[in-house]
Amino acid sequence: MKYTFSILTLVLIIFGCNKNDFEYNPTPYTLDIPSHFPDMPVPSDNLMTVEGVELGRFLFYDKNLSSDGSVSCASCHFQSKAFSDPSQLSGGVNGTLGTRNSMALINLGWNSSFFWDGRAHSLEEQIFHPIVDPVEMNNSWDNVENYLNQDPVYLSLFRSAFDVTEIDSVLVSKAIAQFVRTMISGESKFDVMYKAENNLTLNSSEQQLYNQVSPEEFAGYDLFKSLNGADCFHCHNGPLMQVQTFSNNGLDATFSDLGRGGITNNSNDNGKFKVPTLRNIEFSAPYMHDGRFSSIDEVINHYSHGIEVSSTIDPLIEFSFQGGVQLDSDEKELLKAFLFTLTDYKFLNNPAFKKP
Amino acid sequence: MNLGVDNPDNSSDPSAFPNESPLNILNSNDMHWGWNPGYIYVKIEGMCDTIPNGIDEYNQPISFHVGKVENLKQLQFTNVNWLKVGDRHEMNLKLDMKSFFSLNGGINLKIDNTCHTAAGQELLAEKIISNFKESLSVN
Numbered sequence: 001m002k003y004t005f006s007i008l009t010l011v012l013i014i015f016g017c018n019k020n021d022f023e024y025n026p027t028p029y030t031l032d033i034p035s036h037f038p039d040m041p042v043p044s045d046n047l048m049t050v051e052g053v054e055l056g057r058f059l060f061y062d063k064n065l066s067s068d069g070s071v072s073c074a075s076c077h078f079q080s081k082a083f084s085d086p087s088q089l090s091g092g093v094n095g096t097l098g099t100r101n102s103m104a105l106i107n108l109g110w111n112s113s114f115f116w117d118g119r120a121h122s123l124e125e126q127i128f129h130p131i132v133d134p135v136e137m138n139n140s141w142d143n144v145e146n147y148l149n150q151d152p153v154y155l156s157l158f159r160s161a162f163d164v165t166e167i168d169s170v171l172v173s174k175a176i177a178q179f180v181r182t183m184i185s186g187e188s189k190f191d192v193m194y195k196a197e198n199n200l201t202l203n204s205s206e207q208q209l210y211n212q213v214s215p216e217e218f219a220g221y222d223l224f225k226s227l228n229g230a231d232c233f234h235c236h237n238g239p240l241m242q243v244q245t246f247s248n249n250g251l252d253a254t255f256s257d258l259g260r261g262g263i264t265n266n267s268n269d270n271g272k273f274k275v276p277t278l279r280n281i282e283f284s285a286p287y288m289h290d291g292r293f294s295s296i297d298e299v300i301n302h303y304s305h306g307i308e309v310s311s312t313i314d315p316l317i318e319f320s321f322q323g324g325v326q327l328d329s330d331e332k333e334l335l336k337a338f339l340f341t342l343t344d345y346k347f348l349n350n351p352a353f354k355k356p
Numbered sequence: 357m358n359l360g361v362d363n364p365d366n367s368s369d370p371s372a373f374p375n376e377s378p379l380n381i382l383n384s385n386d387m388h389w390g391w392n393p394g395y396i397y398v399k400i401e402g403m404c405d406t407i408p409n410g411i412d413e414y415n416q417p418i419s420f421h422v423g424k425v426e427n428l429k430q431l432q433f434t435n436v437n438w439l440k441v442g443d444r445h446e447m448n449l450k451l452d453m454k455s456f457f458s459l460n461g462g463i464n465l466k467i468d469n470t471c472h473t474a475a476g477q478e479l480l481a482e483k484i485i486s487n488f489k490e491s492l493s494v495n
Contacts, residue, residue: 243385313403320415
């Protein structure tokens with residue numbers, strides 16, 4: 001018995017020495033999910049930890065992940081712009097321009113495809129693209145790994161988050177994915193309208209917000225949902241204010257950008273792009289995959305009388321034959337009033353999302 | 357089995373079903389209208405050519421979305437070929453589109469090309485889901 005005890009002690013000492021007395025003990029991160037949202041599907045090989053989220057935040061704001069130290073994720077995803085880019089086409093290193101507008105990063109933990117053409121199927125996969133894209137961060141993963149492995153602060157952060165002494169690209173993507181999963185927006189005026197409409201109990205501050213909803217905002221919501229009104233809700237509904245699909249929303253009769261079709265090589269997908277959320281739309285200008293519309297008015301005018309018919313147009317754009325839903329000027333103002341209720345100031349100002 | 361979703365599920369919170377449930381809003385996705393009136397039971401969408409002039413011009417949208425519990429149908433099949441897929445069993449059904457458009461007096465796409473089970477569309481909604489049901493068979 002004494003002999004066994006000695007061996008056990010020896011083993012413990014050896015392990016202790018090998019780990020430099022470092023104890024891996026990450027704190028599980030509890031997502032703050034609004035009560036009217038589904039559970040977030042988090043991959044079992046990348047469970048959320050406080051340490052992982054914090055590391056992801058450092059990486060998200062680190063320009064040294066780009067080839068010349070000039071571009072971070074945040075360079076094209078500004079919190080004040082709902083983590084989108086106010087530039088029509090987003091700029092990469094050396095001022096190179098991409099061909100699309102940066103998408104807003106909102107509630108991505110519930111999304112199942114990423115980029116306007118849906119070429120990535122998970123957040124972890126998505127993060128592998130911008131670092132090496134020549135019109136974005138233009139770097140190589142070898143460079144990124146070398147940089148991080150030479151930085152004692154990162155070595156310590158990665159060790160706390162993932163129990164590793166060597167940093168690799170998979171862990172970088174996991175950490176950033178964890179941070180992005182915390183970017184939840186569900187506390188706008190629309191949310192209390194949605195909850196009240198569906199008989200969910202409002203707490204006192206929600207009730208207070210609900211009391212501030214104007215008749216114009218309610219009327220705009222009715223138009224938003226009405227088949228003979230603006231008819232927006234077929235693609236923008238539920239707590240996410242989007243459906244998980246790709247659609248040709250009548251921007252062009254011929255396509256300079258094939259969108260989803262460029263990924264699937266199926267001509268039936270040409271001109272289709274991911275349906276984005278409308279949350280925080282007041283701040284996520286410009287709009288559409290190519291950022292062609294600089295204001296919400298231009299977007300409403302497009303759906304109202306600017307629809308171009310093509311072979312892949314979404315059948316849900318039911319009034320395409322007459323160019324759109326033909327809202328009059330009063331209806332356009334009401335619809336816009338409703339769209340502003342999707343602004344979530346807490347999300348836009350949340351200190352947990354700011355540069356560390 | 358049901359062709360559609362019965363109450364109380366049809367009118368309950370689509371976010372509250374477990375992640376793996378097909379009724380969870382993330383899985384049902386665009387087969388749901390919002391809590392009231394609930395799930396879309398049957399959806400047929402496309403573009404059609406309504407002018408018989410010999411020129412292909414598919415510019416008329418077809419959008420049939422039928423739901424609401426009064427339109428719920430029962431399905432029963434015999435001689436089903438069950439396929440083992442992983443740890444589940446699946447059966448394949450086929451939908452005869454010609455039959456769908458011609459049963460019960462037919463559906464004239466020149467006139468009846470949109471249905472969202474809204475007020476005033478009750479007869480068309482009933483015809484669409486009945487024709488859908490009667491055009492399904494075991495594959």
